[in-house]
Amino acid sequence: MTDPATTDGPDDYVRTSIGSATPDTITVAGLDLPSEVMGRLSLTELAYLLLVGREPTNGERRLLDAVLVSLADHGLTPSALSARLTFTGAPEAPQAAVAAGLLGAGSVFLGPAGDTAEFLADALAGRTGAALSDDQLREIARDAVAARVAQGERVPGLGHPVHRDTDPRTPRLYALADEEGVLGPHLRLLRFVADAVGEGRPRPLPINGAGAAGAVLVDLGIPPTSARGFVLIARTAGLVAQLAEEARHPIGRKVWLELEERAQPLDD
Numbered sequence: 001m002t003d004p005a006t007t008d009g010p011d012d013y014v015r016t017s018i019g020s021a022t023p024d025t026i027t028v029a030g031l032d033l034p035s036e037v038m039g040r041l042s043l044t045e046l047a048y049l050l051l052v053g054r055e056p057t058n059g060e061r062r063l064l065d066a067v068l069v070s071l072a073d074h075g076l077t078p079s080a081l082s083a084r085l086t087f088t089g090a091p092e093a094p095q096a097a098v099a100a101g102l103l104g105a106g107s108v109f110l111g112p113a114g115d116t117a118e119f120l121a122d123a124l125a126g127r128t129g130a131a132l133s134d135d136q137l138r139e140i141a142r143d144a145v146a147a148r149v150a151q152g153e154r155v156p157g158l159g160h161p162v163h164r165d166t167d168p169r170t171p172r173l174y175a176l177a178d179e180e181g182v183l184g185p186h187l188r189l190l191r192f193v194a195d196a197v198g199e200g201r202p203r204p205l206p207i208n209g210a211g212a213a214g215a216v217l218v219d220l221g222i223p224p225t226s227a228r229g230f231v232l233i234a235r236t237a238g239l240v241a242q243l244a245e246e247a248r249h250p251i252g253r254k255v256w257l258e259l260e261e262r263a264q265p266l267d268d
C-alpha cells in the first residue's frame with residue numbers, strides 16, 4: 001500500500017465530497033456535522049444537499065417531504081410482505097428484512113418513480129423546459145410515447161393496480177407544486193404523456209403517485225438516475241414500521257402456512 005504522505009499530489013488520493021471524519025471532527029457535505037447540520041437540517045434537506053449540492057428552498061423542501069411521505073408505505077405490497085416474511089425467518093437480522101423489502105422496488109411498485117424520472121428527462125434532454133409551451137410539451141409527449149411503444153416498452157408512471165381511476169397522491173403533488181411555484185416542465189410533461197397514452201383508449205390510465213413523484217424529483221434537480229434511490233429513503237421508513245408491527249402482531253408465519261396449505265403441484 002502506498003503511503004499517502006509520499007504521493008505526488010491530491011489527484012493521487014481517493015476523494016469524496018460526501019463526508020469524512022477525524023478523531024475530533026465529522027464533516028458532511030463540507031459542513032461540520034454537530035454544529036452546522038444537526039438540529040438545523042432535516043433528513044430530507046440533508047439528502048437533497050448531498051445529491052444536488054445545495055440546500056433546498058422552503059418550497060422545494062415541502063415538495064420533497066410530500067414525495068417521501070407519499071411513498072413511505074402502501075399497505076401489504078410485495079415489498080412489505082418480503083420484509084415481513086424475511087423477518088419471520090431471521091428476526092435477529094432486521095437489516096436483512098429491510099433489504100429484502102427494498103429489493104422489491106421495481107417496475108411495478110415504487111420503481112416507477114425512477115423510471116418516470118429518466119423517461120421524462122430523456123424526452124426533455126437538450127431543451128429549455130421552463131420556456132416550453134403546452135403545445136410544445138404535447139408534441140414532445142406524443143413523440144416520446146410513440147418511440148416507447150415502437151420499442152415495445154411500457155410508458156412508466158401511468159396506471160396502478162389498486163387506484164384504477166385516480167391515484168389520490170397525484171393531484172395533491174400537482175397542487176403542492178403549483179402552490180409553491182415549483183411546477184416544473186417534467187411534471188407538466190407527464191400530464192401530456194398521460195393524454196398521449198390515453199388517445200384511443202376507452203379508459204385512460206391515471207398518473208400514479210410514484211410517477212408524479214419521479215417528475216417532481218427531477219424538476220427539483222435530483223439526478224434522474226438517483227430518483228429511485230431517493231425514494232428508497234421513504235420506503236425504508238415504511239419497512240421499519242412493518243417490521244415493528246410484525247414483531248408485535250406477527251402475520252408472516254400465518255401467510256406462509258396459508259400458502260403452504262393451499263399450494264398444489266404443477267401439472268407436467
